[in-house]
Amino acid sequence: MTAAKDTGVGVRGVVTASIAAALGLALLLGLGTWQLQRKAWKETLIATVTARITQPPQPLLPRAQWPTASESEREYAHVRFTGTFLPGEAFVYTAGSSLRPDVTDQGYWVFAPARLADGGVLLVNRGFVPTPRKDSAARAQVTPGGPVDIVGYMRWPEAHGLFAPTDDVKANLFFTRDLNAMSAAHGWKLDAPFYIDQEAPPPPGGLPKPGKIEVNLPNNHWQYALTWYGLALALIGVYTVWLTGRLRRRTER
Structure with missing residues (x-):
C-alpha cells in the first residue's frame, strides 16, 4: 500500500515538474523568437530612417x-x-x-x-x-x-x-x-x-544649436535572443538531468 502511494506521489511530481518545465521552455523560446522579430523590425527602422535623413531636402x-x-x-x-x-x-x-x-x-x-x-x-x-x-x-x-x-x-x-x-x-x-x-x-x-x-541654418550667435540627425539606434536584439535561447537549452539540460535521476532511483527500488 505504501509503495503504491509513493509511486502515485512520484508520478504526480514528475507530471507537475514536466508541465512546469514545458511552460518555462515555451516562454523562453517565445521570448527568443520575439527578440528575433524585434531585430528584424529594428533593422528595417534603421534602414528607413537612414534613407530618409540622407536624401536631399525636399519641399x-x-x-x-x-x-x-x-x-x-x-x-x-x-x-x-x-x-x-x-x-x-x-x-x-x-x-x-x-x-x-x-x-x-x-x-x-x-x-x-x-x-x-x-x-x-x-x-x-x-x-x-x-x-x-x-x-x-x-x-x-x-x-x-x-x-x-x-x-x-x-x-x-x-x-x-x-x-x-x-x-x-x-x-x-x-x-x-x-x-x-x-x-x-x-x-x-x-x-x-x-x-x-x-x-x-545656425543663428549668428550659434545658439540654439541646430544640427544633423544621425542614426544611432541600439540594436542588441540578437544578443537578447541568444540569451533567451541559451536559458531554454539550460532548462532542457536541468530537466533532463533531474528526470534521469528520478527514473534511475525508481528502478533501483
Whole structure:
C-alpha cells in the first residue's frame, strides 16, 4: 500500500515538474523568437530612417496636406521651407541625444512657432542650448524677425511618459516634446501635427544649436535572443538531468 502511494506521489511530481518545465521552455523560446522579430523590425527602422535623413531636402508638404501627414511615411523626412518665427519659446529638457551625437550635456531644446507664406503655423525645434545659456541674454541671440530658409526633419510629438517629470508650465519647462502642452501654455495655434527638427541654418550667435540627425539606434536584439535561447537549452539540460535521476532511483527500488 505504501509503495503504491509513493509511486502515485512520484508520478504526480514528475507530471507537475514536466508541465512546469514545458511552460518555462515555451516562454523562453517565445521570448527568443520575439527578440528575433524585434531585430528584424529594428533593422528595417534603421534602414528607413537612414534613407530618409540622407536624401536631399525636399519641399515641405503643402499646408492642406499637414493634417493627414502619416508618421510612418514621413517621420524623419528631410525637408526645406521658408518661415518667419513668431514670438515665444518653449524649453524641453534633455540630458543628451542618441540622434544628435554633438549634444552630450544637460540643456534644453528650444521650440518656437514659425509661420509660412501660406499662413500655416508649425513648431520648430531650433536646436540645443546648454543649461547655463538658457536665457536669451546669456546666448546673445533673439528669435529672427524675418523670413528664414529652414532645412530640417519632420518629427512627431512624444507622449508624456509614465516616469517623466511633470511639466513646469510657469517656468516654461517641459520634459517631453508634447506639442499640445507647449501650444496650450503659450496660446499658439498650430496647424501641423508634426514639428521640424532644424538642421540649418545656425543663428549668428550659434545658439540654439541646430544640427544633423544621425542614426544611432541600439540594436542588441540578437544578443537578447541568444540569451533567451541559451536559458531554454539550460532548462532542457536541468530537466533532463533531474528526470534521469528520478527514473534511475525508481528502478533501483
